[in-house]
Every structure is written in structure tokens, then in C-alpha cells.
Amino acid sequence: MKDIVEQNYSSSQYIVLIFCRLLIGWHLLYEGVVKLMNPNWSAKLYLMDSSGPFKSFFFWLAQDKIILPVVDLLNQWGLVFIGIGLMIGLFARLSAILGATILGLYYLSHPAIIGADYLLPNEGSYLLVNKNLIELASLLVIYLFPTSYKIGIDRLIFKKHE
Amino acid sequence: MEDKNIDTRSKRFSRREVLKGLATVPFLGALAYGVYRKKQYYNALNHSLLEELDFETEERKDLELKSDKKxxxxxxxxxxxxxxxxxxxxxxxxxxxxxxxxxxxxxxxxxxxxxxxxxxxxxxxxxxxxxxxxxxxxxxxxxxxxxxxxxxxxxxxxxxxxxxxxxxxxxxxxxxxxxxxxxxxxxxxxxxxxxxxxxxxxxxxxxxxxxxxxxxxxxxxxxxxxxxxxxxxxxxQTDSYHVAKKIIEKGALGKISLIEVCTNRNSSNGAWIYDIDPKANRHNIDWKQFIGQAPWHEFDLKRFFRWRCWWDYSTGLSGDLFTHEFDAMNQILDLGMPSSVMASGGIYYYKDGRTVPDVLTMAYEYEHKDLTLLYSATQANQNNRGRVIMGHDASMLVGSTLEIKADRNSTKYKDKIKRGEIDPDKPIYSYVPGKNKVDAVSSATEKYFAGRGLLYTYRNGKQVDTTYLHLKEWLYCIRLNDGTQPSCNIDRAFEEAMASHMGTISYKEGRKVYWDYENEKII
Missing domain, CATH: 3.40.50.720 (NAD(P)-binding Rossmann-like Domain)
Known part of the structure; x- marks a missing residue:
């Protein structure tokens, strides 16, 4: 942790990294808020639209009466907390890695493999790489190049005695 | 030691330090404001679209059965x-x-x-x-x-x-x-x-x-x-039909002038060429009883298993498949008997000795209602032409879900189209069973899934089979024993059968066939 925390980036590096953190945080938080605001929202339809090698796992999630509500809650609140965490720089590294995990699950349920045909997302053409994967990779960058110790609440929490 | 550290640390938070710590927090406020504005925009849009149609689409209640006596x-x-x-x-x-x-x-x-x-x-x-x-x-x-x-x-x-x-x-x-x-x-x-x-x-x-x-x-x-x-x-028993009826009664479609329904099949099973049971023979089939009131014909396994292909036992496309469409529209629009019918078609694909047509078009006129019900069928192509009710102001696509699109030249929606509140290329209302509210701005997700038929009729939040519900309703009325008749009662059945016979007569005789309302006769 220490070596990462005490990295010194140039100002422009900071600006770009924080900008990325804000953008992804904004996106994930809004996705979470939208799901919370829609009383009819459920991950079920998305899960049932799964394809690829792991589809039976996602079908199982969608069809289990006990697991599905848990998946729904984790999705809604997970996105909200990860989004807030990234935006205000609160436990930003943890948020980044959790966000990458969630995006990884989205990717595995809807991998952009040849022959897979999805109802959603209904935009863009992809070959193996899709926007989920790019956002995931960006979160890994944010995880490995933290900025919240400089700009963010983590600065106040993890402040070193100097 | 640890306590002391924290103490010292908090004292050392400078103003600059706090500002750096909280620098990105205002973006949360920006997002919250954005969410509020977006929600307000869609609420206003939804409200303006639903103002004439503000009703809850209650899920129909499950019928309670008193099962004391079998x-x-x-x-x-x-x-x-x-x-x-x-x-x-x-x-x-x-x-x-x-x-x-x-x-x-x-x-x-x-x-x-x-x-x-x-x-x-x-x-x-x-x-x-x-x-x-x-x-x-x-x-x-x-x-x-x-x-x-x-x-x-x-x-x-x-x-x-x-x-x-x-x-x-x-x-x-x-x-x-x-x-x-x-x-x-x-x-x-x-x-x-x-x-x-x-x-x-x-x-x-x-x-x-x-x-x-x-x-x-x-x-x-x-x-x-x-x-x-x-x-x-x-x-x-299909929920969407009940909702369709309510929406139309509220006038969302305007004056309805044309209804288009269809049958689209393209398989031997769909063309009634069923398998012949190898165990069947003249000794285990009571052929005479099978023939009944039909004209006599020698024992024929094809006729026994594929009886739908012969007028002698069947009512053809008109009685077999159009009746579903007729009853659906009769349910939604209370059509009753048509004033006249003109039908035409032929045996164009299945030259297998059948006497009923495999392609059929029938135009039912409802002069007193100023509308036409048009049916087209082929058993040799599966292109779905949908089930569409066309009004001056909007068209409604009826299936297990509903979709309404405003007409570009609608009078009712003219101002809203002009103001950009309604896009005639996009549905203005959609109904998906299992949801309790008609939603004017429903999500893309739901529309796509609905299109794939992944949604069904629901009771108490459970997906159910409509045939089961239909039988249940019948048994419920038997148990009530107070003269209550089920939804597809003998009057509806009479209209269904007579309308279908009118089409068949028109097809067979190659003429326009009329209904005499006063004497309840086909002329």
C-alpha cells in the first residue's frame, strides 16, 4: 500500500486520473440510482438474456427465488456505494476493485463472443471487447494508480502523521 | 499511542487539507440535480401522455373456488x-x-x-x-x-x-x-x-x-x-386483452376504421398434417360413429387423424383459426355479428387431397360500427402481420403485450406531436403483464423482452397458463350455481360460430354474404 500511496504523479497525471475516477463513479452511481428509483426493476431479465460459457450460472441466479432478490439488492446498492466511493474518493481503491468485479460479472454474462446475440445492450458492435470490459480495465488503472489520498476523503482518513 | 496519533492528526487538518479531501464532493450534488431534472422531465412527459388515460391496470383477481364437492x-x-x-x-x-x-x-x-x-x-x-x-x-x-x-x-x-x-x-x-x-x-x-x-x-x-x-x-x-x-x-383470460379494452374505451385510438388479424404458419403440423398412429386400424376405430352427421366415406386413416383438412369434419381456417382472432376482437371491441363478409382463397400449397383452403382472406364489414375486420391466412409462410387495431389517432398492436403508436396525422395527438412530446415512430404506451401500471415511457429492456414473448399472463404475481384459467372460470361458475355464465358463454359462442360460417359460405359460394339482424339469419 505504502509504495502506491506515496507515488508522486505530475499535476496533469492527477487531473486525468481524477477525471476518470469521477466519470466512472458518476456512471455507476447513476446506474444504481436509476435501478433504485424503478420499483419494477430486477436483474432477472438481464440475467435471463445471458449467453456464453457461464450462462447456466446466471440463469440459476435469475431463477432462484431467494438468490434473485439478493442479486437485485447487491446490484442496486453496490452500484450506489461504489459510485459514491469513486466520486468522493471514499475507500476509492476498494470501490474500484469491487466495481471491476461487478463489471466482470456483467461481461461474463454478456460476453462479446462470436455468435452471441443479445437483446441488451442494443448499441454498438463488439468483438470480444465491449464497453463493460473497457470500464473494467479503467477501474483497474484507478485501483493501481490511486488518487483519493491526494484528492478525496481518503486523504482525511488515511492521512499520515508527518 | 494510537489515540494520541489520531488526536494530533485531527488537530492538524488545515483548511487546505479539508478542501482537498472534499474537492470532488460537489459533483455528487451535480449528479443529484441531474437526476432530479431528468426525472422531472420524464414525469412531465409521462403525465402529459397519460392524462387522458390515467388508470391502474389491476391484475385480475384469482377466482376463489369452494371445493367442498368434487x-x-x-x-x-x-x-x-x-x-x-x-x-x-x-x-x-x-x-x-x-x-x-x-x-x-x-x-x-x-x-x-x-x-x-x-x-x-x-x-x-x-x-x-x-x-x-x-x-x-x-x-x-x-x-x-x-x-x-x-x-x-x-x-x-x-x-x-x-x-x-x-x-x-x-x-x-x-x-x-x-x-x-x-x-x-x-x-x-x-x-x-x-x-x-x-x-x-x-x-x-x-x-x-x-x-x-x-x-x-x-x-x-x-x-x-x-x-x-x-x-x-x-x-x-389474457390480461393484455382486458387492458386493451379499457384503453380503447378511454378513446386512445380515436375512431377505429380497420382491424387486421392473421394466421401465419409454415409447418406440416400447422397445416394439420398430423402423424398417423401405426396402431390404428378399422378394428380399433368406431368409424361409423366418427362419421356421424358427415357424408359417408370409406374407412380412411388420413381422414381420421387429419380430419381438419376436410370440410366433411372440419370448419377450415375460418372455424379453426380465424375464430381465435374473431373472439379476441369481439372481446376487446364487443363487435357482435358482422353485417357482411366477403371471402376468397384457395388450396395453393398443400395439394394433398384436402378440401379446405390453405390460403384464405376474409373481409368482415361492420356497417353499424363503421369498420372492417380483415383476416388473412396462409399455412405456407410464417411472416407475422400482427394483430393491429387502427384508429384515426393511433394504432394498437395486440399480443400478450400491448403497444400503441400515435398516428402522424392524428387530431388528438397533433399538439403533442408538434411539441415533440410524442414521436409517432415510437410507442406512446406499452403494457407488459405483471406490471400494475400502464407506462407511457417504458424502458427499452421491457419492450425487447416483451417482443420475445418472455412475459405471460399473471395471477397473484405467478405466471399461469390461460387454458387452466379458462377451465377454472367454467368450474367456478358451475360451483356458484346462480346462473352466472363464464366469459366465453353461449352468446359469444353463437357469434363466433355464425361469423365463421358466414366466411365459409362466402368462400364456397364466391359471393358476399349478409347477416339479417332482425331475423338472425345468414342471407
Whole structure:
């Protein structure tokens, strides 16, 4: 942790990294808020639209009466907390890695493999790489190049005695 | 040591330090404001679209059954459709259940199907009699009807129902309260009439009748003997049709001038070329009874198993498939009898000796309602033309879901289209079963899934089979015993059968056929 925390980036590096953190945080938080605001929202339809090698796992999630509500809650609140965490720089590294995990699950349920045909997302053409994967990779960058110790609440929490 | 550290640290938070710590927090406020503005925009849009149509689409309540007394049922005709009907009542052949159990071991879909079948409510019925002119079917019916515990092969069975050689014997039996008629078309009305005369309640597969005359007789006898009658149009139970009716009554479509319905099939099964059972022969089929009122013909297995292909036993596309469409529209729009019909078509693809057409177009005029109902069918192409109700202000696509698109030149929506609140290329309302509110701005997700038919009719939040609900409604009325008739009662059945006969007569005679409202006659 220490070596990462005490990295010194140039100002422009900071600006770009924080900008990325804000953008992804904004996106994930809004996705979470939208799901919370829609009383009819459920991950079920998305899960049932799964394809690829792991589809039976996602079908199982969608069809289990006990697991599905848990998946729904984790999705809604997970996105909200990860989004807030990234935006205000609160436990930003943890948020980044959790966000990458969630995006990884989205990717595995809807991998952009040849022959897979999805109802959603209904935009863009992809070959193996899709926007989920790019956002995931960006979160890994944010995880490995933290900025919240400089700009963010983590600065106040993890402040070193100097 | 640790405590001291924290203490010192908090004291050392400078103003600059705090500012750096909280620098990105204002973006949260920006997002919150953005969310608020976006929600406000869509609320306003939704409100403006729904202002004329503000109603809750309540899920229809499940009918409560008082099952203190079992209703004893007789089954007449046990072909593929009656097979399905009995499964909806909870009686499946042990082989069928066995097959489901085997498949369920490795397949989640089948496992779910098996579970649904096992969980299905017991409707408080027992099957006490079966009748089929084909010994193999009669035997299968008996085996299915005693499978009261829904078991596979070698499972525990209940009492085996009696087999009756003729429908008249079955109908005279005192241990039968009601009958399910699943015979070929030319037997529907004679059996329904005889059942009514014997005071047995009737669930009859569509269409009500094979000839015009027996349609009057069936209506008369059902009414005279006060039996509970339900015609087998299970789409009466489809939620979206009830919502469609409400929406149209609110005037969302404007003046309706044209309705287009269709049949689109492209398989031998869809063209009624069913398999011929290798076990069937002249010794195990009561051919004379099968022929009944139809013109005499020598024993012919093709005619027995593929009876839908001959006018002698069938009502063709008009009676077999158009009736579904007619009943759907009669349910939504209370159409009643058409003033005239013009039909044309031919046998264009299946040159297999059939006498009924495989391509048919029929135009039904409703002069008093100023609209046309247009039906087109082919059994050799699957292109779906949808089921569309067209009004001056909007069109409604009716399926298990509903979709309404405003018309570009609508009067009602003119201002909203001008202001950009309505895009004629996008649906303005959509209804998806299981949701309790009509949503003007529904999500893309739901529309896509709805399009794939992944959504069904719901009761108490559970997905259910409409045939099961239709039978349940019939049994409910029998138990009520106060004169209440189910949704597809004998009057609706009369309209359905007569409208279909009008089309058939027009096709056969190549002329326009009219309905005389005063004398209730086809002219």
C-alpha cells in the first residue's frame, strides 16, 4: 500500500486520473440510482438474456427465488456505494476493485463472443471487447494508480502523521 | 499511542487539507440535480401522455373456488387438444409425467415445467367417464384420468374412470356433472346439445358448430336447460386483452376504421398434417360413429387423424383459426355479428387431397360500427402481420403485450406531436403483464423482452397458463350455481360460430354474404 500511496504523479497525471475516477463513479452511481428509483426493476431479465460459457450460472441466479432478490439488492446498492466511493474518493481503491468485479460479472454474462446475440445492450458492435470490459480495465488503472489520498476523503482518513 | 496519533492528526487538518479531501464532493450534488431534472422531465412527459388515460391496470383477481364437492367430469374425445385440457386440469398420462421426470433431471426448463405441473392447484374435479371412438385414445384417457397423484409409470393411481362406447351413454350417466368436448368440429354441437338436454355443463372446444342450423339449436338448448357453458377460447383470460379494452374505451385510438388479424404458419403440423398412429386400424376405430352427421366415406386413416383438412369434419381456417382472432376482437371491441363478409382463397400449397383452403382472406364489414375486420391466412409462410387495431389517432398492436403508436396525422395527438412530446415512430404506451401500471415511457429492456414473448399472463404475481384459467372460470361458475355464465358463454359462442360460417359460405359460394339482424339469419 505504502509504495502506491506515496507515488508522486505530475499535476496533469492527477487531473486525468481524477477525471476518470469521477466519470466512472458518476456512471455507476447513476446506474444504481436509476435501478433504485424503478420499483419494477430486477436483474432477472438481464440475467435471463445471458449467453456464453457461464450462462447456466446466471440463469440459476435469475431463477432462484431467494438468490434473485439478493442479486437485485447487491446490484442496486453496490452500484450506489461504489459510485459514491469513486466520486468522493471514499475507500476509492476498494470501490474500484469491487466495481471491476461487478463489471466482470456483467461481461461474463454478456460476453462479446462470436455468435452471441443479445437483446441488451442494443448499441454498438463488439468483438470480444465491449464497453463493460473497457470500464473494467479503467477501474483497474484507478485501483493501481490511486488518487483519493491526494484528492478525496481518503486523504482525511488515511492521512499520515508527518 | 494510537489515540494520541489520531488526536494530533485531527488537530492538524488545515483548511487546505479539508478542501482537498472534499474537492470532488460537489459533483455528487451535480449528479443529484441531474437526476432530479431528468426525472422531472420524464414525469412531465409521462403525465402529459397519460392524462387522458390515467388508470391502474389491476391484475385480475384469482377466482376463489369452494371445493367442498368434487365436480365429476366426463371427457368426450381425447386427441391432442383434450390431452392439453386435461393436463391443465391436473391429469396427465403417466408416460407424459415419466418423460417430464426424465428430462427434468438434466434440463432446468423441464424441471421448472414439472414443478409448475406438480404445484398447479387442484381444481376439485374428478374424471368419472371417458369416450373416444378410437380404442387407443380411450385407453390413454383412462390412464391419464386415474393419475390423480400426478405420477410417472408405476406410480400410485386412483380409480379408473368408466369408458363409454358412445357419447349418449356417457351423457346419460348419473355420475357425471359436466363434460369436456374435444372431438372433431362436426361433433361439437350435437354433443353439446345432447349434454344440455341431459343437464350436463359443457366446456366445448372451438368452434361451437360445424353447420349453421346446429348453431341455433345449441344456443337454444344451452339456454333452455340453464347449464354452464364455456367455449374453449382461452385467450379470454389474457390480461393484455382486458387492458386493451379499457384503453380503447378511454378513446386512445380515436375512431377505429380497420382491424387486421392473421394466421401465419409454415409447418406440416400447422397445416394439420398430423402423424398417423401405426396402431390404428378399422378394428380399433368406431368409424361409423366418427362419421356421424358427415357424408359417408370409406374407412380412411388420413381422414381420421387429419380430419381438419376436410370440410366433411372440419370448419377450415375460418372455424379453426380465424375464430381465435374473431373472439379476441369481439372481446376487446364487443363487435357482435358482422353485417357482411366477403371471402376468397384457395388450396395453393398443400395439394394433398384436402378440401379446405390453405390460403384464405376474409373481409368482415361492420356497417353499424363503421369498420372492417380483415383476416388473412396462409399455412405456407410464417411472416407475422400482427394483430393491429387502427384508429384515426393511433394504432394498437395486440399480443400478450400491448403497444400503441400515435398516428402522424392524428387530431388528438397533433399538439403533442408538434411539441415533440410524442414521436409517432415510437410507442406512446406499452403494457407488459405483471406490471400494475400502464407506462407511457417504458424502458427499452421491457419492450425487447416483451417482443420475445418472455412475459405471460399473471395471477397473484405467478405466471399461469390461460387454458387452466379458462377451465377454472367454467368450474367456478358451475360451483356458484346462480346462473352466472363464464366469459366465453353461449352468446359469444353463437357469434363466433355464425361469423365463421358466414366466411365459409362466402368462400364456397364466391359471393358476399349478409347477416339479417332482425331475423338472425345468414342471407
Amino acid at each position: 365436480i365429476r367430469i366426463g371427457v368426450i374425445g381425447y386427441g391432442s387438444r383434450a390431452n392439453y385440457l386435461l393436463r391443465s386440469l391436473g391429469f396427465a398420462h403417466p408416460d407424459y409425467v415419466e418423460n417430464m421426470i426424465q428430462k427434468a433431471q438434466n434440463d432446468e426448463g423441464w424441471s421448472k415445467r414439472l414443478q409448475n405441473f406438480m404445484d398447479q392447484d387442484n381444481l376439485g374435479v374428478e374424471i368419472t367417464g371417458v369416450c373416444d371412438v378410437y380404442d387407443v385414445h380411450a385407453q390413454k384417457a383412462m390412464e391419464a384420468c386415474c393419475n390423480i397423484y400426478r405420477r410417472g409409470r408405476n406410480g400410485q393411481m386412483g380409480k379408473i374412470p368408466n369408458r363409454y362406447r358412445t357419447y349418449k351413454e356417457l351423457l346419460r350417466s348419473p355420475d357425471i356433472d359436466a363434460v369436456i368436448i374435444g372431438t372433431p368440429d362436426h361433433w361439437h354441437a350435437p354433443i353439446a346439445i345432447e349434454a344440455a338436454k341431459n343437464g350436463k355443463h359443457v366446456y366445448c372446444e372451438k368452434p361451437l358448430s360445424w353447420s349453421v342450423k346446429e348453431t341455433y339449436d345449441a344456443r337454444e338448448q344451452v339456454k333452455k336447460n340453464e347449464i354452464v357453458f364455456q367455449l374453449g377460447h382461452q385467450n379470454r
